[in-house]
Amino acid sequence: MLIEHYDLEVFTPPCDPGAERYAARARLTADISEILPYLNATLRGAVYLPEAQALTCRVGAAQKKGGHNIAFHAYEIATSNVEDREGAEKELKGLIDLVNRTWERRAEITPDHTTRQRPTPMAVYKLLPQTNCKQCGEPTCYTFAFKLTAAQKKLADCPPLAEPQFAEKLAALEAIVIEAPAIG
Ligand code: SF4
Structure with missing residues (x-):
């Protein structure tokens, strides 16, 4: 310990x-x-x-x-x-x-000694469906991107991202966005 x-x-x-x-x-x-x-x-x-x-x-x-x-x-x-x-x-x-x-x-575990940068809302927005469909509860995809980078939303809150045509973008988002770690 x-x-x-x-x-x-x-x-x-x-x-x-x-x-x-x-x-x-x-x-x-x-x-x-x-x-x-x-x-x-x-x-x-x-x-x-x-x-x-x-x-x-x-x-x-x-x-x-x-x-x-x-x-x-x-x-x-x-x-x-x-x-x-x-x-x-x-x-x-x-x-x-x-x-x-x-x-x-x-x-x-392979230790990681690198410093990763947090993505900007614009970088995240570019990978979203950009339809402003509001299914995430936000008025626009950009608002969602902003909240995602502030860890106030999760990728799963955007249902269209689960559609096959967005699979590549979802994988890219999963690699860069900040989501809550499991604690306890
Ligand atoms: S659910 Fe996804 S596609 Fe629809 S507005 Fe929210 S972020 Fe955009």
Whole structure:
């Protein structure tokens, strides 16, 4: 097990007093920077910054108030913009489990040391059906592209993408878009 001991802190960010959103931080006694390339290989949409020994990711796309960020650093794991204290604490514990599970499976994973860029809404839009059919609940494909890049929508929310004529575009989208990793 890589993380055996940690101190957990749940708080309202000082830059946003009164907002009913919570952040949580686990301060670690072990250096987890060695696991970051393995997480980079397994968390789709993660952004890995080797020089900073940091990896960030968007999660919670399906939540009513949109996604939020999680960040892994050498001695810290943090999450922000969670709806309640309990949820923030639970999510952080899930992230610690994720690190420990990934550490145990590392022999089966090829580490990825590259930094991937998040796609722009325009890059995503170019791969969408561009019919503005509204089946995703958005008024236009561009609005959907914008929300997809912000992890507030999932590819599965666009039913036409499942049609055979869009198979190639769907595969290209799957390779670049940010979707929530499985935590816990
Ligand atoms: S469902 Fe897909 S094709 Fe239709 S508007 Fe939304 S993104 Fe565009």
